[in-house]
Amino acid sequence: MGFVDRSRENLLSKMATGNGHGENSPYFDGWKAYENDPFDASENPRGVIQMGLAENQLCFDLIQDWIKKNPKASICTPDGVDAFRDRAIFQDYHGLAEFRNAVAKFMAKVRGNRVRFDPDRIVMSGGATGAHETIAFCLANPGEAFLVPTPYYPGFDRDLRWRTGVQLLPVVCESFNNFKVTRKALEAAYERAQEAKIRVKGLLITNPSNPLGTILDRETLRSIVSFINEKNIHLVCDEIYAATVFSEPGFVSVSEIMEEEITCNRDLIHIVYSLSKDMGFPGFRVGIIYSYNDAVVNCSRKMSSFGLVSSQTQHLIASMLSDDEFVDRFIAESAKRLGKRHEVFTQGLDQVGIGYLKSNAGLFLWMDLHHLLKEKTFEAEMELWRVIINEVKLNVSPGSSFHCSEPGWFRVCFANMDDSTMELALTRIITFALQSKELRIQRKRQCWASNRPRLSFSKRRMDDIMMTQSLLSPHSPIPQSPLVRART
Amino acid sequence: MVVLSKIATNDRHGENSPYFDGWKAYDMNPYHPTKNRDGVIQMGLAENQLCFDLSEDWIRKNPKASICTAEGVDEFKNIAIFQDYHGLPEFRQAVASFMGRVRGGRVKFDPERIVMSGGATGANELIMFCLADPGDAFLVPSPYYPAFDRDLGWRTGVQIVPVHCDSSNGFLITKAALEAAYEKAQEDNINIKGLLIANPSNPLGTVLDRDTLKSLVSFVNEKNIHLVCDEIYAATLFSTPNFVSISEIMQEMEYCNPDLIHIVYSLSKDMGLPGFRVGIVYSYNDTVVSCGRKMSSFGLVSSQTQHLLAAMLSDEEFVGNYLEQSSKRLEKRHNAFTKGLAKAGITCLKSNAGLFVWMDLRRLLKEQTLEAEMALWRVIINEVKVNVSPGSSFHCSEPGWFRVCFANMDDETVEVALQRINAFVRQEKDGNNKAQGKRTKCLPKKLQLSFSFRRYDEGLMSPHIMSPHSPHVPLSPLVRART
Numbered sequence: 001m002g003f004v005d006r007s008r009e010n011l012l013s014k015m016a017t018g019n020g021h022g023e024n025s026p027y028f029d030g031w032k033a034y035e036n037d038p039f040d041a042s043e044n045p046r047g048v049i050q051m052g053l054a055e056n057q058l059c060f061d062l063i064q065d066w067i068k069k070n071p072k073a074s075i076c077t078p079d080g081v082d083a084f085r086d087r088a089i090f091q092d093y094h095g096l097a098e099f100r101n102a103v104a105k106f107m108a109k110v111r112g113n114r115v116r117f118d119p120d121r122i123v124m125s126g127g128a129t130g131a132h133e134t135i136a137f138c139l140a141n142p143g144e145a146f147l148v149p150t151p152y153y154p155g156f157d158r159d160l161r162w163r164t165g166v167q168l169l170p171v172v173c174e175s176f177n178n179f180k181v182t183r184k185a186l187e188a189a190y191e192r193a194q195e196a197k198i199r200v201k202g203l204l205i206t207n208p209s210n211p212l213g214t215i216l217d218r219e220t221l222r223s224i225v226s227f228i229n230e231k232n233i234h235l236v237c238d239e240i241y242a243a244t245v246f247s248e249p250g251f252v253s254v255s256e257i258m259e260e261e262i263t264c265n266r267d268l269i270h271i272v273y274s275l276s277k278d279m280g281f282p283g284f285r286v287g288i289i290y291s292y293n294d295a296v297v298n299c300s301r302k303m304s305s306f307g308l309v310s311s312q313t314q315h316l317i318a319s320m321l322s323d324d325e326f327v328d329r330f331i332a333e334s335a336k337r338l339g340k341r342h343e344v345f346t347q348g349l350d351q352v353g354i355g356y357l358k359s360n361a362g363l364f365l366w367m368d369l370h371h372l373l374k375e376k377t378f379e380a381e382m383e384l385w386r387v388i389i390n391e392v393k394l395n396v397s398p399g400s401s402f403h404c405s406e407p408g409w410f411r412v413c414f415a416n417m418d419d420s421t422m423e424l425a426l427t428r429i430i431t432f433a434l435q436s437k438e439l440r441i442q443r444k445r446q447c448w449a450s451n452r453p454r455l456s457f458s459k460r461r462m463d464d465i466m467m468t469q470s471l472l473s474p475h476s477p478i479p480q481s482p483l484v485r486a487r488t
Numbered sequence: 489m490v491v492l493s494k495i496a497t498n499d500r501h502g503e504n505s506p507y508f509d510g511w512k513a514y515d516m517n518p519y520h521p522t523k524n525r526d527g528v529i530q531m532g533l534a535e536n537q538l539c540f541d542l543s544e545d546w547i548r549k550n551p552k553a554s555i556c557t558a559e560g561v562d563e564f565k566n567i568a569i570f571q572d573y574h575g576l577p578e579f580r581q582a583v584a585s586f587m588g589r590v591r592g593g594r595v596k597f598d599p600e601r602i603v604m605s606g607g608a609t610g611a612n613e614l615i616m617f618c619l620a621d622p623g624d625a626f627l628v629p630s631p632y633y634p635a636f637d638r639d640l641g642w643r644t645g646v647q648i649v650p651v652h653c654d655s656s657n658g659f660l661i662t663k664a665a666l667e668a669a670y671e672k673a674q675e676d677n678i679n680i681k682g683l684l685i686a687n688p689s690n691p692l693g694t695v696l697d698r699d700t701l702k703s704l705v706s707f708v709n710e711k712n713i714h715l716v717c718d719e720i721y722a723a724t725l726f727s728t729p730n731f732v733s734i735s736e737i738m739q740e741m742e743y744c745n746p747d748l749i750h751i752v753y754s755l756s757k758d759m760g761l762p763g764f765r766v767g768i769v770y771s772y773n774d775t776v777v778s779c780g781r782k783m784s785s786f787g788l789v790s791s792q793t794q795h796l797l798a799a800m801l802s803d804e805e806f807v808g809n810y811l812e813q814s815s816k817r818l819e820k821r822h823n824a825f826t827k828g829l830a831k832a833g834i835t836c837l838k839s840n841a842g843l844f845v846w847m848d849l850r851r852l853l854k855e856q857t858l859e860a861e862m863a864l865w866r867v868i869i870n871e872v873k874v875n876v877s878p879g880s881s882f883h884c885s886e887p888g889w890f891r892v893c894f895a896n897m898d899d900e901t902v903e904v905a906l907q908r909i910n911a912f913v914r915q916e917k918d919g920n921n922k923a924q925g926k927r928t929k930c931l932p933k934k935l936q937l938s939f940s941f942r943r944y945d946e947g948l949m950s951p952h953i954m955s956p957h958s959p960h961v962p963l964s965p966l967v968r969a970r971t
Contacts, residue, residue: 013621057569067556076554077551088760158782281568283568284568284790285791311765312763
């Protein structure tokens with residue numbers, strides 16, 4: 001029968017040739033700008049400062065100190081190498097018992113020991129990325145949907161949808177009530193799905209929220225739990241930022257609601273967790289699925305074969321997280337440093353009247369720049385964003401990348417740099433804000449006296465330092481705002 | 489009623505098969521040279537445990553390879569925050585260099601084509617997601633590694649169409665067999681997207697010769713379908729004929745479309761590091777590299793492990809010595825084992841690679857059927873107290889073959905296993921069929937072949953053992969990501 005005419009287009013899978021990976025979006029321009037011109041305090045002080053990466057880099061001194069004092073935590077030190085062989089051959093998808101015990105204990109401590117976690121429900125995955133995908137594979141069929149409150153982490157689009165075929169439907173939250181997840185919004189989203197004949201299998205919430213940095217209060221959590229019970233749909237709670245809560249109100253985990261709510265069907269409740277944010281270990285790929293549903297534990301554990309945590313890393317984490325004294329100290333100190341960093345940043349913004357959502361968790365701030373938009377559109381947001389990247393030289397993340405329904409919001413990360421870089425970033429923002437204010441004032445006046453010196457700026461001059469002390473901090477070299485551009 | 493997905497409730501994870509029993513028996517009564525000499529010896533696990541002394545020695549001498557030693561801890565932060573799905577450049581370079589060494593320096597691998605995955609388990613699934621849509625199929629010569637069913641098909645929806653090979657020609661893959669399988673698939677309206685081969689083969693332990701490889705390449709080019717070569721056992725070669733990698737054929741053949749060729753690799757067998765989850769996808773197709781790399785986010789190698797292996801595998805002297813020693817020790821073990829079996833009158837397929845032999849027990853079957861194979865298998869587990877893997881678990885179309893692993897134990901345990909097998913074969917020869925396992929004159933005094941039904945039943949009846957929460961869950965072979 002010989003040849004089959006197979007065109008080049010279907011040589012690969014639909015998945016491989018489609019856009020489900022999410023990387024063809026305009027947001028990658030921001031990253032490109034950073035990668036082409038990355039800030040370095042000594043090598044490239046005028047480069048783009050990375051504020052688009054939600055990483056926790058504030059406590060590595062504590063970690064390194066512990067590592068030095070605990071050589072047995074590694075299978076490569078003289079003290080630990082006798083364990084090398086056993087760990088190297090350990091590929092059991094249950095994971096090392098000591099690893100599961102340590103993670104369960106850590107998760108409890110992060111919740112102030114108000115709940116206990118069962119080590120036998122701890123299932124590994126390839127980071128939280130792998131955890132979300134696995135949970136979607138377990139709970140939903142292709143074409144079925146999860147509701148997700150907006151704004152939400154952009155990676156969800158890939159993690160929950162790409163290879164699973166599952167859809168994400170937004171639950172629109174708005175600034176007028178601080179992006180609260182209301183019952184009304186949930187019901188509206190659910191109804192829209194029904195009308196579109198899309199079967200909703202669950203609701204995914206992130207608590208503490210990325211990008212908002214806020215936590216869900218007890219009442220909201222209860223209402224969410226009651227909503228999903230009523231509809232008999234799953235609740236997936238991504239609690240990846242649980243230990244980044246740095247001030248009141250205190251964090252309430254869905255696990256605590258489970259202790260209270262005896263009428264909740266436990267088979268509907270699942271937690272996604274990871275050590276990437278709380279400990280600052282994204283490279284170690286420690287994703288966790290914790291389900292109250294036995295069948296889901298079972299199934300996800302089988303699926304974990306596709307993304308187990310390296311036994312070398314399990315061994316290290318088991319040791320570190322079972323050191324009670326260290327863990328208690330780390331959690332407290334990390335929260336303290338995050339709180340301080342948040343305070344420095346927000347105080348700086350307060351100086352120039354830049355608004356932001358009041359928050360008490362996360363590694364970022366949800367900044368409100370809608371007053372800087374030419375018009376209240378997403379196009380204007382993108383334009384402003386390009387200015388921020390290319391001229392203010394900060395890589396921040398525009399709200400539209402988080403599916404925010406309102407233009408003008410930007411997520412700005414503050415925990416992935418040292419204090420002096422933070423200062424510099426703040427100064428750049430402040431300058432920009434002041435210059436924007438200046439521009440707005442000038443525009444309002446609509447009057448350019450002919451003998452008024454023309455403000456001419458070029459990109460080259462932006463590298464020069466010349467602003468009056470009254471406007472700026474006396475300490476740092478300031479690139480000039482791109483919004484002030486006039487020609488003679 | 490809480491509804492899960494179809495994937496969550498179907499059987500394609502493969503763990504509901506009868507083979508579970510063999511593992512139960514082992515887990516409930518594992519052999520130990522001093523504490524439990526009566527226990528079941530594990531010969532169902534394809535692991536390479538012969539060269540840990542070399543790795544451990546290297547570890548001791550190279551503290552900078554770890555981010556936890558005094559010498560290496562300054563790198564801790566940089567490594568801990570590194571989550572770029574390209575992987576550490578030094579890791580990719582070291583893996584590419586290692587893969588080249590394993591192939592005797594006859595090919596060079598491009599570090600830019602090295603894509604990470606969650607073990608070979610993750611690699612095989614990933615490549616399917618890239619190459620095939622749900623419902624599409626891959627041809628896979630049988631006998632084949634049982635977990636391919638899960639890895640290739642569970643979450644992807646891809647089907648396996650076996651191409652049956654049998655002992656009439658030493659289990660060779662023939663063009664005729666491939667054509668026949670392909671044609672039949674066409675007739676059944678099954679869309680074949682590719683062919684997947686494991687070379688060296690699991691469970692056969694043989695390698696594909698150059699001509700066969702070339703004919704496979706022609707075949708896929710002709711049909712414009714993919715060729716995925718799982719070369720996970722590449723460095724387990726211990727005697728002639730030489731291993732020929734598909735990468736070498738690529739260099740030789742003028743008319744091969746590189747967009748069709750993909751290699752799956754891992755360090756689990758060659759280096760004995762299954763716990764580290766180092767899976768590699770190496771594709772000659774740029775789109776697949778790009779897509780595969782994006783998908784690798786679901787199963788990246790821990791940066792801590794990348795860092796360690798980057799150092800280890802770029803130590804040329806260590807690698808050279810390791811590969812040589814590993815090969816030597818495997819050869820020695822293979823020879824000792826096959827000689828021991830020969831003494832008992834048991835033959836195996838002639839093999840020169842892998843961590844196992846393909847044992848021929850056809851003449852011990854009551855009849856040449858699958859049921860008889862399973863009956864024999866239960867006897868081997870429960871009475872001989874050796875966990876081996878029956879050919880049917882590898883989808884072998886010919887009953888009576890068993891895969892027996894020999895590289896996951898010390899010399900003494902091999903001896904014990906051989907004695908037991910020898911004794912059993914002699915017993916069978918004498919026509920004694922002892923389902924109840926009475927002691928006979930033929931048996932060495934120290935071997936108590938007494939089968940305790942009570943103990944076996946306890947395992948079956950006790951509910952807590954089957955709970956997902958119990959730490960004492962008997963482990964199916966699939967619990968270890970790869971067997």
